[in-house]
Each structure stands twice: as C-alpha cells, then as structure tokens.
Amino acid sequence: MGEEELLKWAVLNGITDASGSTTSRIVHSLIIATFPQSGGRGLAAARDLKEGELILVVPESSLLNVGSFKGDEHISRLLKTFSHLSDFQLLVTILLREVARGESSKWFVYLQTLPRSYHTFSQFQPFEIQALQVQDAVSTAKYAAAEAHKQWMEAKPFLEDLGLKGRFVTWRAWQWAHATVSSRTLHVPWSNAGTLCPVGDLFNYAPPGAYQAEAIQKTSCCSISDLHAEDISPLEKNLSAHEVCELDACNTGGNLYFTDRLTDGGYDMNLKSYCFYARENYKKGDEVLLCYGLHTNLELLEHYGFLLPFNPNDKVYLGLDEFYGFACDKPQHGSMHIEVDGRPSFQLLAALRLCFVSKAVRQQKGHLALCGQQLSIENDVLVYQRLKERCLALLHEFPSTLHMDSVLEHILSLCSTFDGLIGLLELCGNIKSLSAESQKLLVGSVCGWTALHLQEREFILHELHNFSQHDSRGSGKSASIEDLGLKMERWWLSIRWRFCHKRILHRCVNHCARQLLLLE
Numbered sequence: 001m002g003e004e005e006l007l008k009w010a011v012l013n014g015i016t017d018a019s020g021s022t023t024s025r026i027v028h029s030l031i032i033a034t035f036p037q038s039g040g041r042g043l044a045a046a047r048d049l050k051e052g053e054l055i056l057v058v059p060e061s062s063l064l065n066v067g068s069f070k071g072d073e074h075i076s077r078l079l080k081t082f083s084h085l086s087d088f089q090l091l092v093t094i095l096l097r098e099v100a101r102g103e104s105s106k107w108f109v110y111l112q113t114l115p116r117s118y119h120t121f122s123q124f125q126p127f128e129i130q131a132l133q134v135q136d137a138v139s140t141a142k143y144a145a146a147e148a149h150k151q152w153m154e155a156k157p158f159l160e161d162l163g164l165k166g167r168f169v170t171w172r173a174w175q176w177a178h179a180t181v182s183s184r185t186l187h188v189p190w191s192n193a194g195t196l197c198p199v200g201d202l203f204n205y206a207p208p209g210a211y212q213a214e215a216i217q218k219t220s221c222c223s224i225s226d227l228h229a230e231d232i233s234p235l236e237k238n239l240s241a242h243e244v245c246e247l248d249a250c251n252t253g254g255n256l257y258f259t260d261r262l263t264d265g266g267y268d269m270n271l272k273s274y275c276f277y278a279r280e281n282y283k284k285g286d287e288v289l290l291c292y293g294l295h296t297n298l299e300l301l302e303h304y305g306f307l308l309p310f311n312p313n314d315k316v317y318l319g320l321d322e323f324y325g326f327a328c329d330k331p332q333h334g335s336m337h338i339e340v341d342g343r344p345s346f347q348l349l350a351a352l353r354l355c356f357v358s359k360a361v362r363q364q365k366g367h368l369a370l371c372g373q374q375l376s377i378e379n380d381v382l383v384y385q386r387l388k389e390r391c392l393a394l395l396h397e398f399p400s401t402l403h404m405d406s407v408l409e410h411i412l413s414l415c416s417t418f419d420g421l422i423g424l425l426e427l428c429g430n431i432k433s434l435s436a437e438s439q440k441l442l443v444g445s446v447c448g449w450t451a452l453h454l455q456e457r458e459f460i461l462h463e464l465h466n467f468s469q470h471d472s473r474g475s476g477k478s479a480s481i482e483d484l485g486l487k488m489e490r491w492w493l494s495i496r497w498r499f500c501h502k503r504i505l506h507r508c509v510n511h512c513a514r515q516l517l518l519l520e
C-alpha cells in the first residue's frame, strides 16, 4: 500500500493541514518523503512553513487507542473484564485485532503502511544485547525483552477472547505490535498507552536540546578535511560535514542551546483533534521533525529502536559508589552523570567535591559545593584526577576500545548486508592467519585498520565470525536472509550505542585533563 493511498484515506477521514479549513488538505503543507540520515520515511515541508504554524490536524475519530471503541459493546465489556492489564497491553491487543480484521478494519489502509520490522529492545536477542557491553544497558535490554514476553503471556486470554487465532496470537506478532505501540504512539490525556495517529506518526524525531543551526554554519569547520585527521575516528570520518560540525559544537560546548520546548504536538480538547505545529521555520523540502521528548540514546534505542550519533541529551550515569575505596556518607541527590560533552553534571561535581574533602572543610564550606563553587584548588585537583581515573578504568574494562568499535562499525557499513558480511569473511579466510590478500583488502577498504594492533584485529574478526555463526546455534532452524539482515542491523545499533557511550567517557577524560592543566 503506497503513500498516495494513505494520503487519500487520510483526507477521507478528516485529516487536514489546518483547523477549520473547508477543503481537507495535507499536501498543501506536508508531503511524505525519504530522509536516509534521520529515520527514512518522514514528512517534508510542501511549502515554506513558519514556526508555530498549525500544519496537521488529526481528528479523534481517526486516532487508534483504547478509547476508540466506546460504541462497541463487545470490546467495551472485554476491556472491563481485562482491566487488570495495562493500557499498553490493551492497545497492543487492540492493534493486533484491527490487523487481523483486514479490510474490514476502519484503519486498514493506515495499518498497511506500518513498518514490517522494528529494532526496539523487545526485539533484541542475547547476542545483540551482549554487544551493548555496558552492564546497565545489558540489564535494561534484558529486562525490556523479558517484560514484553511477560506482557504477552498475561494478555493471551484477552487476545483469545477477542477471537484472535493463529499467527495473530504468536509471540512474534506481539513483538511487532508491542514495538509499533512503543515507537509510534503519541501522548493523550485519557490513556497511559497514548494513541496511534495516522500521518502524525510519520514525523521523525528531533531532540529538545536542539543545535543552533546558524551557529553551526558559522563555525569554521565546513568539511571533514578541515578537522585534524588524528582527532577523528573512522566512524566520524564516515559522517557528513554537518554531523561533524555538530560534534565540534558538542566538543566545545559553545554552540548548543537547549529549548526544552515540547510544544510541537498535542491533543487539543477543544478541537477534539491531535494538532501539530511547526517547531521552527522550514523551507520547502526541509524535513519537518517532531520532539518525542527528552531521551538518552539508551532510551531511544529501548523504546524507538534508533539512536542519534550526536544526541545532546545523551549521558553516562556515574554513582559515587563507582569511586571504589571511598566511603561517602553524603546522600546522592539529583542526576549523577557525565554530560554528552564530557563534563560532570552539576550534581556529580558537587557530590565529588564534598566527598574528596575533609569532614572539617565539608562542614565549614560544604554549602559552596552545593552552589557549584570550588572548595579549594587541592580539592578540585583530587576531584578531576579521580574522575579521570574512574573513566579510564571504565574504558579499560570493556572488551573493545572506542577505536575498535569504530572500525567494526565501518566494516559493517561496508558490508551493509548479511551476504556482504559472509562474503567478507570468506575473503578473509582463516581469521587466525590472515592471508596477504585479505590483509590488503582490509587495509585498502577499512578506515583505521592499520592503526590496530594484531590482537585488536583478531578481536574484530572474531566478533564478525561469532556473529556470522550465531544464527546456526540455538533453535537449529536457519533464519531467512531478511531476518539475518535485521539481526545485523540490531547488532550494528548495539555497536554504535557502545561507541557513543565510550566517546562520552573519553570526552570526560579530556575534560578532566584540561581542568587539571588549568588548576596547575
């Protein structure tokens, strides 16, 4: 089912680009387009749009949520019977029921346009979860996958009472519907699960801490070649100039501005419609984005199945218990983390200052730390030394370095398909003793390969090999090429996530080193 059918269906169902317009129009303001760098299919401005302008209105009758069946006695009765299930479980079930109804569903055309696959944590398999490497992330992913399974088991009687059978009650179907609801619903006041919103769910994501585009353009760096080669990892070498400029803005911390504005979409009780507003001025053809909230990359991956290479809201959490051997009786308030630019958060810095000072000074001057002020130069030297040591220790604990992850990521981007990966491994032949031919191939095509030590190269090839094998283990059934491609995409996401995580730790090491120099 194509985009044209969706737009025709949308117009027939009262979805329009302006409140109160006599003729229903969407394409006057928005068109469906593809944006490979920011989520694939999305919405583009069909004309110049002004910040704050109403650009899309989706009436309540087109929304699909737990409140959509008030008039249906059978469903209303069942919803009451299964009220012990969460709104999320109820909506996942209702979605499956609508899909099973096929053409008789009012939302048939819309449902046909939903993605066939997702990469939220509920889809992750043990291999992809382990590849996250960071214990907290591994636990989050394992929990999400187990929780989705538990929810399915609990909701099975409801699925059956709704008359669903066969493939619509399988774990696979639940995973799909679960990911659809997780990644595509919008907030509504009457249900915790939110609502599915045809057309409105085509907006791709922009984070609330937006980068000031003009400031980025004004930075001297306009192309990747303007940056020092040794400062750029292979992963960064593959990024567009714009993305690198964003990284630069991130590193300097000077060009960021945080808007915290979540006013680009919402349910309007008066209009009884979901309304979307332009969050900034757009030129015709620009991608029009929506903020789904403030999320770290781990949260984006868990709930939406993607991450941003330069997410201004990404962070690495670090509790005081991380500083082994140090007994601190101070309560931990606020968020203890390292910001995306490598600085300790306000609370982390204050807590470290209080921890690394004698009890007497703490009693006398402790209030200064809570106002973000230095207690003494010696205290700050200790704080930054310990923080730097802790980040370095964390980086050393990982089985792969930032550079290795970036090389691995680059290899995957070169292979791009599972067949491509197998082809590469076949070319490489015996991993233990790479032939001169394979060495030449890797040196020639893989950025950063020459900078790796022998052991690091072996690790990367083993990872590739393990991945290519992991399908043949387990159930014994061999997966389709499509499934293998999806597994590879998820593995790739895990590698990209851990790269971003380690990059923050690296930035913190550099930040501490700079602070220590200033304190000398």
Ligand SMILES: C[S@@+](CC[C@H](N)C(=O)[O-])C[C@H]1O[C@@H](n2cnc3c(N)ncnc32)[C@H](O)[C@@H]1O
Pocket: 037, 038, 039, 040, 041, 042, 115, 183, 184, 201, 202, 203, 204, 205, 206, 304, 305, 306, 307, 308
């Ligand atoms: C609400 S949908 C947006 C429309 C979606 N691209 C589609 O084709 O239906 C949210 C999904 O789009 C993708 N997405 C949205 N914003 C993105 C971004 N900035 N970068 C990468 N993927 C993004 C993710 O797969 C996410 O789960």
